[in-house]
Amino acid sequence: MCLDRAAIVAPGDISDSGQPNLWRVATVHRVEEIKALVRLLPIWRAPWSAGHITKTLEIPPATLSIVIFGTTLVSIILYDRAFVPLARRVTGRPSGVTYFQRMGIGFAIAIFGVASAALVETRRCDTAIRHGLVDSPKAVVPLSVFWLVPQYAIHGIADAFASVGHMEFLSYDQAPESMRSTAVTLFWLCGSFGSYLSTVLVTVVQALGKH
Incomplete structure (x- = not known):
C-alpha cells in the first residue's frame, strides 16, 4: 500500500x-x-444517500445529523443552566434528578421524535401517491429533506437527557476508574450496533413491502 x-x-x-x-x-x-x-x-x-433541498440541489441526508449534535449541545447548556437549578429546588439533589430519571425523561422525549418521523413518512407516502410514484421505489418524491429536521431536533434533545445520563451513569457511578474508558467505548458500540440493526429492519420491511 x-x-x-x-x-x-x-x-x-x-x-x-x-x-x-x-x-x-x-x-x-x-x-x-x-x-x-x-x-x-x-x-x-455506506449510510449516505442523496436528499433534495430543491429540484436541482441535493445534500446527503446523513449530514442532517448535525441537527442532532447542535440541538444536543444547546440542550445540555440549557439543562445545566436552567433545568438543574429548578429541579434542585424540588428534589434537593445536587444533580437535580437521578441518572435513571434523566434517562427516563430522554426516552419519553424520544417518543415524540418517533411520532414526528411517522408523520413525515405519512406525508411522504401521500405525496408519492399523488404523483403516481408508489410503483417506482427509486423515484424521487418531491418533498424537501428539511421535513426531517424536527425529528432530528427532538432526538437531539432526547440525547441530552438519555445518552448523556446513560454515559454519566456508566462512567461516574457504576464503572471502576480503570474501566471508564472501556465503558464509554461499549456505550458507543451499542449505538453503532443499534444503527446497523435499524438498517436491517428497514431493509426487511422494504423487501416485505414489495411482496
Missing part, C-alpha cells in the same frame, strides 16, 4: 542525534493506524 512508504527512512529523515524527523518519516505503528482508519471509510460512507 502507498501509505507504507511513509515509514521508509530516506536520507535526511534521521537527525544527527539519532532521532527521526516525524515531519518526514512515520513509525510503522502510525502507518498501521492510518491504514486501519482507511479500511473503515466504506463503513462510514
